Amino acid sequence: MQLQFAKRMSDIKASEIREILKVTEQEDVISFAGGLPAPELFPIEEINEVNHIVLKEAGTKALQYTTTEGYVPLRDWIANRMNPRLSTSFDKDNILITHGSQQGLDLSGKVFLDEGDIVLCESPTYLAAISAFRTYGCKFIEIPTDEYGMDMTALENVLKKIKGIKLIYVIPTFQNPTGKTWNTEKRKKLAELSAKYNVAVIEDNPYGELRFEGEHLPSVKSFDTAGNVLCTGSFSKIFCPGFRIGWIAGDKDIIRKYVMVKQGTDLQCNTIAQMVISEYLKRYDIDEHIGKIVEVYKKRRDVAVECIERYFPQNIKFTHPEGGLFTWIELPEAISARDVLEKCLEQKVAFVPGGSFFPNENRENTFRINYSNMPEDGIIKGLKIIAEVIKVYMNK
Amino acid sequence: MQLQFAKRMSDIKASEIREILKVTEQEDVISFAGGLPAPELFPIEEINEVNHIVLKEAGTKALQYTTTEGYVPLRDWIANRMNPRLSTSFDKDNILITHGSQQGLDLSGKVFLDEGDIVLCESPTYLAAISAFRTYGCKFIEIPTDEYGMDMTALENVLKKIKGIKLIYVIPTFQNPTGKTWNTEKRKKLAELSAKYNVAVIEDNPYGELRFEGEHLPSVKSFDTAGNVLCTGSFSKIFCPGFRIGWIAGDKDIIRKYVMVKQGTDLQCNTIAQMVISEYLKRYDIDEHIGKIVEVYKKRRDVAVECIERYFPQNIKFTHPEGGLFTWIELPEAISARDVLEKCLEQKVAFVPGGSFFPNENRENTFRINYSNMPEDGIIKGLKIIAEVIKVYMNK
Numbered sequence: 082m083q084l085q086f087a088k089r090m091s092d093i094k095a096s097e098i099r100e101i102l103k104v105t106e107q108e109d110v111i112s113f114a115g116g117l118p119a120p121e122l123f124p125i126e127e128i129n130e131v132n133h134i135v136l137k138e139a140g141t142k143a144l145q146y147t148t149t150e151g152y153v154p155l156r157d158w159i160a161n162r163m164n165p166r167l168s169t170s171f172d173k174d175n176i177l178i179t180h181g182s183q184q185g186l187d188l189s190g191k192v193f194l195d196e197g198d199i200v201l202c203e204s205p206t207y208l209a210a211i212s213a214f215r216t217y218g219c220k221f222i223e224i225p226t227d228e229y230g231m232d233m234t235a236l237e238n239v240l241k242k243i244k245g246i247k248l249i250y251v252i253p254t255f256q257n258p259t260g261k262t263w264n265t266e267k268r269k270k271l272a273e274l275s276a277k278y279n280v281a282v283i284e285d286n287p288y289g290e291l292r293f294e295g296e297h298l299p300s301v302k303s304f305d306t307a308g309n310v311l312c313t314g315s316f317s318k319i320f321c322p323g324f325r326i327g328w329i330a331g332d333k334d335i336i337r338k339y340v341m342v343k344q345g346t347d348l349q350c351n352t353i354a355q356m357v358i359s360e361y362l363k364r365y366d367i368d369e370h371i372g373k374i375v376e377v378y379k380k381r382r383d384v385a386v387e388c389i390e391r392y393f394p395q396n397i398k399f400t401h402p403e404g405g406l407f408t409w410i411e412l413p414e415a416i417s418a419r420d421v422l423e424k425c426l427e428q429k430v431a432f433v434p435g436g437s438f439f440p441n442e443n444r445e446n447t448f449r450i451n452y453s454n455m456p457e458d459g460i461i462k463g464l465k466i467i468a469e470v471i472k473v474y475m476n477k
Numbered sequence: 478m479q480l481q482f483a484k485r486m487s488d489i490k491a492s493e494i495r496e497i498l499k500v501t502e503q504e505d506v507i508s509f510a511g512g513l514p515a516p517e518l519f520p521i522e523e524i525n526e527v528n529h530i531v532l533k534e535a536g537t538k539a540l541q542y543t544t545t546e547g548y549v550p551l552r553d554w555i556a557n558r559m560n561p562r563l564s565t566s567f568d569k570d571n572i573l574i575t576h577g578s579q580q581g582l583d584l585s586g587k588v589f590l591d592e593g594d595i596v597l598c599e600s601p602t603y604l605a606a607i608s609a610f611r612t613y614g615c616k617f618i619e620i621p622t623d624e625y626g627m628d629m630t631a632l633e634n635v636l637k638k639i640k641g642i643k644l645i646y647v648i649p650t651f652q653n654p655t656g657k658t659w660n661t662e663k664r665k666k667l668a669e670l671s672a673k674y675n676v677a678v679i680e681d682n683p684y685g686e687l688r689f690e691g692e693h694l695p696s697v698k699s700f701d702t703a704g705n706v707l708c709t710g711s712f713s714k715i716f717c718p719g720f721r722i723g724w725i726a727g728d729k730d731i732i733r734k735y736v737m738v739k740q741g742t743d744l745q746c747n748t749i750a751q752m753v754i755s756e757y758l759k760r761y762d763i764d765e766h767i768g769k770i771v772e773v774y775k776k777r778r779d780v781a782v783e784c785i786e787r788y789f790p791q792n793i794k795f796t797h798p799e800g801g802l803f804t805w806i807e808l809p810e811a812i813s814a815r816d817v818l819e820k821c822l823e824q825k826v827a828f829v830p831g832g833s834f835f836p837n838e839n840r841e842n843t844f845r846i847n848y849s850n851m852p853e854d855g856i857i858k859g860l861k862i863i864a865e866v867i868k869v870y871m872n873k
Contacts, residue, residue: 084677084705085643086734087591087613093737102544120537128540129532136525141516144524144717148498180576180743187742191612195483196592212741216587217483247481281480309480321540323748338482341489345608346583347576351747352719 105431111463113432117454123321131360143353149344151178152355168303177339178350182287182315182327186213191342193247194219201249205438207257221440230263233270240278255288255405258438258449272304287315288405293379295403308332319371324354378453384460385452392468406453416474418448424470430463501827507859509828513850519717527756539749545740547574548751564699570729574746578683578711578723582609587738589643590615597645601834603653617836626659629666636674651684651801654834654845668700683711684801689775691799704728715767720750774849780856781848788864802849812870814844820866826859
C-alpha cells in the first residue's frame with residue numbers, strides 16, 4: 082500500500098529550470114538556462130569584511146533567532162530605498178524580509194488563495210510563480226501580453242466577467258521570461274483596475290534596478306490609491322542570491338498577515354545574512370556596485386542581441402531588453418524549442434524552453450536566453466551553436 | 478471595499494511565542510519564553526574562521542544559487558550522522574536541507590494535507606507545528622499523552638475508526654513543550670501502527686542530541702519497516718539557529734516530493750550557510766561542542782528543577798526532563814497561566830502559557846519553561862517571582 086499525498090502533488094512537477102541547472106553544473110557547459118547573476122561581480126572581499134565585523138561586534142545576536150518581520154535596520158533601509166521609487170511613505174512595518182523574493186510569492190499564495198481561485202497573469206509569466214501559486218489549488222487565466230505589457234482591455238473584460246478574482250501577478254520591468262517592460266500607461270491602468278475591481282496586485286520586481294538605457298518608469302505601486310498593490314524585491318540580482326534575502330512591501334495590515342503566515346512557514350529569515358547585508362549597505366555604495374553590474378550585463382546584452390541578429394534566421398522574433406537578465410526567442414510555430422534544446426545539449430549548450438512559462442497554453446516554439454551569467458566569448462559561441470541547430474530544424 | 482483573503486487567514490493567529498519574544502527583547506526581562514539556545518555557547522570564532530575560508534576558497538559558489546536539495550557534502554554528513562541513530566542506510570538523496578526544521582513541517586503540510594484532513598498529534602504538541610499544518614486546512618485529533626508518550630491504544634482506536642488519516646506528528650524525545658520522552662515500547666508500536674494503517678509519521682527531533690543523563694533511545698524511524706516515517710533535524714540547537722539550516726530525512730521517493738514543493742516555495746536554502754556549517758563539521762568536533770552545550774544546559778535544568786521543587790507550591794506537577802530545553806508546569810485547574818503571566822510580566826518575567834500548545838482543548842492551567850537561555854542566577858530569580866505569583870492565585 083502507498084501513502085496518500087495531498088491532491089496538489091498530482092499537479093506539481095519538478096521545475097524545468099532547476100532540473101536543467103543540475104545538468105549545467107558540469108563546468109564545460111555553456112548555459113543560458115538559469116537566471117544566474119555573474120558570480121565574478123559578487124563583492125566577496127567586502128562580504129568577508131562585513132561578516133567579520135558583524136560576528137565580532139554582535140556575534141551572539143547574529144547567530145541567534147530574531148523576529149519574523151526581519152532585522153529592523155535592513156527593513157528601514159528597504160523602506161527608504163523603496164519610497165522614492167514607489168512614491169510611498171513606507172516605514173519598517175510595511176516591509177517583511179522574505180527568503181528570496183520567491184518566498185514572497187509562496188506567502189502571497191498562502192495569504193490570498195483558496196482552492197479553485199483564479200490568478201490573472203501575463204502570458205508568458207515566471208514559471209516558479211506558477212508553481213508557487215498552483216500549490217494553493219488556483220487556476221490561471223493568462224492575459225494577452227505584448228511588448229508594452231498586459232492588454233488592459235482584455236484584463237478588464239475578465240475582471241468584469243468573473244467575480245471574486247483576488248490576485249493579479251505581474252513583472253512589469255524586464256519581465257521574466259521575456260525581458261519586456263510595460264509602458265507607464267499600462268502601469269497606471271493596472272493600478273486603477275486593481276482599485277476598481279478590488280483585486281490585489283503582486284508587482285514582482287527583482288530586476289528593476291538593472292536598467293541599461295532609457296528612463297526608470299514609475300511602478301504600478303506609485304499609482305495605487307487603494308493600497309492593493311504589494312511589491313516584492315530582492316538582493317539576489319543586485320548583491321548575491323546565496324544569502325536568500327528578499328522582501329515584500331505593502332499596506333501594513335496586509336504585511337501583518339504575511340508575517341503571521343511566515344511564522345508557521347519558517348519562523349524567520351537567516352539572521353546573520355540580514356545583518357551582513359545591512360552592514361554592507363552602511364559601509365559601501367550599493368549604487369556604485371549596481372553600476373558595475375549594469376555595465377557588464379549591458380555589454381553581454383549587446384553581444385547576445387548582435388549574435389541573434391547576425392546568426393539566427395531572419396524570421397525569428399526576439400526581445401531587445403532595456404535591462405535585466407533575459408531575452409526571449411519566438412521560433413516559427415512548427416519548431417519545438419524542446420527539440421532544439423535536446424540537440425544543443427549534445428553540444429553542451431543549455432537554455433530553458435518557453436513552454437513551462439505558460440500556465441495553460443504551452444507555446445513550445447519559444448525559449449528564454451539568460452545572458453548575465455557568461456563571458457562574452459561564451460555567449461558568442463553558444464548562440465552560434467543554437468543558431469545552427471535552429472537552421473537545421475527550419476530547413477526540415 | 479476590502480480585499481478578499483484566503484479562508485485560512487481567519488484561523489491563523491500570531492504565534493504567542495513570537496509575540497512574547499518581542500516583549501522580551503528588552504534587556505532586563507528574565508525570559509523563560511523562547512526556545513532559545515544559550516548564545517554564549519555559539520562558536521563565534523570558529524564560524525568567523527570557516528566563513529573566511531569558504532569565501533576565500535569558494536566565494537563565487539558560496540554566494541550563488543545552488544540546487545534545491547542542498548549542498549551535497551552537508552547532505553552526506555547528515556546521512557552519515559543519522560544512519561547509526563535511525564538504523565537506516567541513508568545517502569544524500571534521503572536528505573533535503575530545509576530552512577530550519579520548521580520548514581520541514583510546512584513542507585510536510587504541503588506534501589500530505591488537503592483541506593479537511595485530520596492530523597494526529599500528542600496532547601500538548603509544538604505550537605508552530607499546529608500553525609504549519611493548520612495552514613493547509615487540516616483538523617487535529619489530540620491523542621492522550623502521558624510521561625511515557627502517546628497512548629497507543631487510543632491512537633489505534635482513532636486509526637481504526639477514522640479512515641484515510643495521512644499524518645501523525647510526534648516529538649518523542651525531550652518533547653516541546655513538555656520535556657517528556659517516549660519509552661522504547663511506544664516508539665516501536667508507533668512504527669508498527671504507521672505500517673499497519675499506512676499513515677506517514679513525522680518524527681520531529683530538534684533536541685535529541687541534548688541528553689543530560691540516561692541512554693539514547695532508538696528512534697521511531699529505527700522500527701520503520703514500511704518507509705513511512707520521516708525525520709526532521711536541525712542545526713539550531715547544536716550549532717546556532719541564526720543560519721536557519723535543518724533537514725528532513727526519509728524514503729527517497731517521498732523526499733523527492735518535498736524537493737518539488739520546495740522549488741516553488743523558496744527555491745533553496747542559503748548557500749553560504751550550508752557551506753559554512755559543512756566546513757565547520759570538517760574542521761571541528763561537533764560532539765565536543767555538543768558536550769559543552771549539554772554540560773551547561775544540564776546545570777540549568779538542575780537549578781530550574783531545584784527551584785520549582787523548593788519555591789513552587791507542593792501540588793504543582795512538572796516534568797523532570799532528561800534533556801532538551803523545556804520543562805512543563807501544570808497548575809491546579811482553576812488557575813489560568815495567562816493570568817499568572819500577566820502578573821509576572823509586570824515584574825519583567827516571561828514564559829509561554831500552555832493553552833496554545835493544545836490544538837483543540839486549550840488547557841489554560843499549564844505553561845512552558847525554557848531553561849537553556851539564561852544564566853543560573855536569572856533562573857533562580859525568575860522562578861522565585863513566578864512561584865510568588867502562583868501562590869497569590871492559589872490562595873485566592
